[in-house]
Structures are given as structure tokens and as C-alpha cells.
Amino acid sequence: MTVDISERQQDGVFIFAKRECETCQMVEPVFGQIADNLPTVIYTQDDPTFPSCVAAIDDTSLESSFSFDIEAVPTLVRMKDGKEIARTYGWNRHDWETITGLKALGEGLPDMRPGCGSKSREPGVHDALRARYGKLDYKSRQIRLGEWDDDIEACFDRGFSDGLPVVPPTDVRILRMLEGTTRKPDEIIGDVPPNLSPITVEKVAINAVMAGCRPEYMPVVLTALEAALDPLFTMHGLLCTTCFSGPIVVVNGPIAREIGMNSGINCLGQGNRANATIGRALQLIIRNVGGGRPGELDRAVLGGPGKYTFCFAEDESDPTWMPLSVARGIGRDKNAVTLFQGDGIQGFLDQRSRTAKELTKSLAMSLLAVGHPKLCEFTNAMLVLVPEHYAIFREAGWDRGRITEELHRAMVRPGKDVIQGAHGVGEGIDRKRVDEMVNKFWPEGLLIVQAGGQAGLFSAICAGWTGGRFRNESKPVTREITI
Known part of the structure; x- marks a missing residue:
């Protein structure tokens, strides 16, 4: 019995x-x-x-x-x-x-x-x-839906979305996302502009869920957020600007391969989950935690698709190329995120230049158009150099340093050609600089990243935010990723 x-x-x-x-x-x-x-x-x-x-x-x-x-x-x-x-x-x-x-x-x-x-x-x-x-110790306010409520529509109705459907942040999904990092859920990362609302790892996880991230993306999302909250990145100004700009996220190191990021064909486009959702998670955090909603404190006249997400990995497969993170002080084989305040893509097509000097002059002509051809030391720029274009430089024995130096040299112009009113165009630099030789960008203002497919002589230029004219107050930020 x-x-x-x-x-x-x-x-x-x-x-x-x-x-x-x-x-x-x-x-x-x-x-x-x-x-x-x-x-x-x-x-x-x-x-x-x-x-x-x-x-x-x-x-x-x-x-x-x-x-x-x-x-x-x-x-x-x-x-x-x-x-x-x-x-x-x-x-x-x-x-x-x-x-x-x-x-x-x-x-x-x-x-x-x-x-x-x-x-x-x-x-x-x-x-x-x-x-x-289990005993969940979430600090975020929970929203209980009715039996017949649609989770996705409920997120729309409450303003949690960037316009695209979000993944409902259930307890299970949040738990899984938190397992992607060793950091404690109640750790405060910082204050998110524009409302300067404090954000915890838990709230990062919630927004990462909504963006569609996998748990292994969490270290990248957290580091991207930390970079965005660095005062030098001026996230508040970038958000409130009437310009096109938003954060461009570039990922370096072994983690990019481990989580399946795209640094090759169509890396600036659709189709890769990590690229798409990491950048989106950062934007949702700014919206949902910081209060940066379009038409409110987000005052962009036109905005741009990058305000949904703009994130990709650098191609580090060529040993002759120095990765962006290394050029910015992070050790080789370390994981890092660089945040650049940038606009959408300005295509650069040159299929005929075959020498490093020809290609430099050609690139310089397109780079001079960033912002406006007569604006100098006004914005930064990011050049996404595809492998076939880089191969021309590599065969000439030019490394990152030489390419950067020669591009800057090719963009120096007489002040008389770019002052306000010159050539019948009102835009331009101060007339007091008429007798100077003027650089297009600050010496540190041109960032070069190598990425893209192996076939096609089509590189890309991303203009920087106009706040870059304040050279010492607004800069791109690079952070090493911690798990």
C-alpha cells in the first residue's frame, strides 16, 4: 500500500x-x-x-x-x-x-x-x-494584457515601436536575453537622453528582445549603448538635430564572426539578423527609455532609414588591413564597437581607376561633397572601402595610414574657392579664410572601414553629423566590448 x-x-x-x-x-x-x-x-x-x-x-x-x-x-x-x-x-x-x-x-x-x-x-x-x-525580481513595470489582447498590437498602442512590429518582451524572452551577459540585471548603465532616464541591464534586455536580438548579441548592445552615453558622442544633440544623422554602429573583433554579423555582401543592407537588430535595439532604447520620439524631441526634418538601424561589422579577413578598432586604440583580436554620428549612404562608383593615385583623386572628389562641397572642417565622414577598391591601394603598398594621409592631402583647397559667395554660391566657409589652404576634414575626422562583397567597385561614403564642426565636443566613440 x-x-x-x-x-x-x-x-x-x-x-x-x-x-x-x-x-x-x-x-x-x-x-x-x-x-x-x-x-x-x-x-x-x-x-x-x-x-x-x-x-x-x-x-x-x-x-x-x-x-x-x-x-x-x-x-x-x-x-x-x-x-x-x-x-x-x-x-x-x-x-x-x-x-x-x-x-x-x-x-x-x-x-x-x-x-x-x-x-x-x-x-x-x-x-x-x-x-x-521561479522567483523573478524584475524592477521594470509589468503590463498585464487581457486574454484576447494581441501582444504586438498592444506594443504599437503603447508607443513601444519604431513603426515596425516588435517582439513582445515576455518573461521567458527577457530571462533568455539576460543570460547573454554576466552583468547584473539591476546594474545601471547610465542616463539615456533626451530625458536622461536611468537604464539598467534589465531594460536593455527588454528593448533587445523587442528589437529581435538573440541573447549572444547582448554584450554588443550594451557596449554600443555605453558608447552612445559617452558625453563625447553627444547623443542628445544627435537626437534633437534637424539633420539626417543617427548612430552608425561598427563592430570589430572575433565576436562579430561568433554572432554571425555580416561584413561582406550587402552588409549595409537587409538580411542579417545581428546587423539589423543590434542597431535597432540601440534606437529603441533611445526611444522607449530616453523619450526620443519623432515629432517630439527628435526634430529631424527628413531623418533617414538609418534611424531604424545602421549596424555592420568590419571585414578583418585581409591581414594587411588595420581594423578601425585597432586604429582607434583597441588591441588586435579584441572585441570593440565604434559609434559614428552619420547619415545615410552616398554611393561612390569608380570602375576605371587602376592606380592608387587615380583612386585617391577620385575618392577625394566624392568626399568633398559631404555636407556641401564648400563646407570644410564642418562634418566628419566615414568611408566604407570595398575589397576591390582596397586591393588597388594594397597592390601599391599603401596601408590605412597612407590612404588616410593621401586622401586628406587631395582634399586641401584654396580658401578663395570655398568661402561664402565664391562661384556664386552663398554657402561656404568664413570669408576671413580667403587666403588659407583649407582642409575638408579635421585630421581625425575621416574614418575608414573595410567591408562589402568581393565583386564590385562600389564603395560608400557616410556623411557625418553637422555637430562635428565642434571638434572637441562631439566625436565618434570606440569602446572595447565586455561580456
Whole structure:
């Protein structure tokens, strides 16, 4: 006769099993032997009628399996005075006899047989159980929806979206996202403009979920946010500007490959989840936590597609090329994020230049158009150099430093050609500089990144934000990624 014990604090034996486990089926007679001699509770994970020899508690909800942290079945747990004193899993006659104090268990059965994985440990299930039965210590305000509410529409209605559907941030999804970082959920990253609202790792995770990120993207998202909150990045000004600009996120290091970022074909376009969602997560944080909503404090006259997301990885496959992060002080093979205040893409097409000097002059002509051909030391710029264009420089023995130096030299012009009113155009630099030789960009104002497909002589120029004219107050920011 089985003596049930329904509360964990009582003494006795707990057994966790499932019908689909062959070992559980094999030792079913042992369950009866134990139940005939000791207070016994059997929890069945998949079939309330199993085992047939002993009445079992239906644990198809897996609540008890989760509570006891069952990893495999069958599992035998011995309780005494409200405490667990012994546990074993799988079938091992010696262990089962030692724990129960009973002899001659399972005569005729093999001495040992491994068990099966607990249903509570199946992929995705454990996180769902943590969310349902665990003790969640979320600090963010939770919104409870009605039974018939549409989650995605509810996010739209509450203004959480950038205009595209977002992934509803359920408890399960937030838990999984937080597992992508070792940082504590309540750690404060900083104050997000324009409202200067404090943001925790937990709130970063929520927005990363909504953006569609995977948990392994979290270190990149967190570092991109830290870079954006650096006062030198002037995120507040970038947000409130009437210009086109937004954060452009460039990722360097092994992590870009590990999380599957695109640095090749179509890397500035659609189709890659990491590229698309990391940049989007940053934009959603600015919107949802900082309050940067279009038409309110976001005052862009036209804006641009980059305000949804603009994120890509640099191609570091060519050993002759110095990655952007290294050029900006981060060690080789280190993971890093660079944030650049930039606009959309200005295409550069040159399929005929075959020497480094020809290509330099050609690139300089397009770079001079950034912002306006007569504006100098007014904005920064990012040049995304495709492999075929870089190959022309590489064959000439030019490295990053030489390319940058020659481009700057090719863009120096007489002040008389770019002052206000020159050539019948009102825009331009101060007339007092008429006798100077004027640089297009500050010496540090041209960032070069190598990326793109192997076929096609089509590079890209991203104009910088006009706030770059304040040379020492607004700059691109590079941060090493921490897990």
C-alpha cells in the first residue's frame, strides 16, 4: 500500500519519471517495491497513468520537477526532517538500495542503466518554467494584457515601436536575453537622453528582445549603448538635430564572426539578423527609455532609414588591413564597437581607376561633397572601402595610414574657392579664410572601414553629423566590448 506524502517537508521518497523513458519503464516494478515499504510520492512528467502499479501525481505541468531541479529521469530523492539527504538519477541498484535502505530491489534487472533527460530540461522548457514558477525580481513595470489582447498590437498602442512590429518582451524572452551577459540585471548603465532616464541591464534586455536580438548579441548592445552615453558622442544633440544623422554602429573583433554579423555582401543592407537588430535595439532604447520620439524631441526634418538601424561589422579577413578598432586604440583580436554620428549612404562608383593615385583623386572628389562641397572642417565622414577598391591601394603598398594621409592631402583647397559667395554660391566657409589652404576634414575626422562583397567597385561614403564642426565636443566613440 502506498503512503502519499504531499508536502516536501515530510519524510519519505520522491521519484520523478516519465513513460517515454525506457529506463523508467524497466524499473516500474521497483517503484512498487519502494512504495510498499516507504512513504512514497511518484511524479510523472508525461502520462498520469504511468506507472500503472502505483498511483502517481500528475506533473505534466513540470512544476514539481522544476521545484526539485530534476535534470534526468528516473530520479530518486530521499527526504528527512524536511531536507533532502540523498539523490540519484538513472538506475543503479546499489545507489537505490543505499538511499532507500531496502534490499533486493529490481531482481532480474541489470545492475545499471542510464536514464533520460527530464522534460523540464528540454530546450526552451526550462526558461519557460523559470518564468512561470521561479522567483523573478524584475524592477521594470509589468503590463498585464487581457486574454484576447494581441501582444504586438498592444506594443504599437503603447508607443513601444519604431513603426515596425516588435517582439513582445515576455518573461521567458527577457530571462533568455539576460543570460547573454554576466552583468547584473539591476546594474545601471547610465542616463539615456533626451530625458536622461536611468537604464539598467534589465531594460536593455527588454528593448533587445523587442528589437529581435538573440541573447549572444547582448554584450554588443550594451557596449554600443555605453558608447552612445559617452558625453563625447553627444547623443542628445544627435537626437534633437534637424539633420539626417543617427548612430552608425561598427563592430570589430572575433565576436562579430561568433554572432554571425555580416561584413561582406550587402552588409549595409537587409538580411542579417545581428546587423539589423543590434542597431535597432540601440534606437529603441533611445526611444522607449530616453523619450526620443519623432515629432517630439527628435526634430529631424527628413531623418533617414538609418534611424531604424545602421549596424555592420568590419571585414578583418585581409591581414594587411588595420581594423578601425585597432586604429582607434583597441588591441588586435579584441572585441570593440565604434559609434559614428552619420547619415545615410552616398554611393561612390569608380570602375576605371587602376592606380592608387587615380583612386585617391577620385575618392577625394566624392568626399568633398559631404555636407556641401564648400563646407570644410564642418562634418566628419566615414568611408566604407570595398575589397576591390582596397586591393588597388594594397597592390601599391599603401596601408590605412597612407590612404588616410593621401586622401586628406587631395582634399586641401584654396580658401578663395570655398568661402561664402565664391562661384556664386552663398554657402561656404568664413570669408576671413580667403587666403588659407583649407582642409575638408579635421585630421581625425575621416574614418575608414573595410567591408562589402568581393565583386564590385562600389564603395560608400557616410556623411557625418553637422555637430562635428565642434571638434572637441562631439566625436565618434570606440569602446572595447565586455561580456
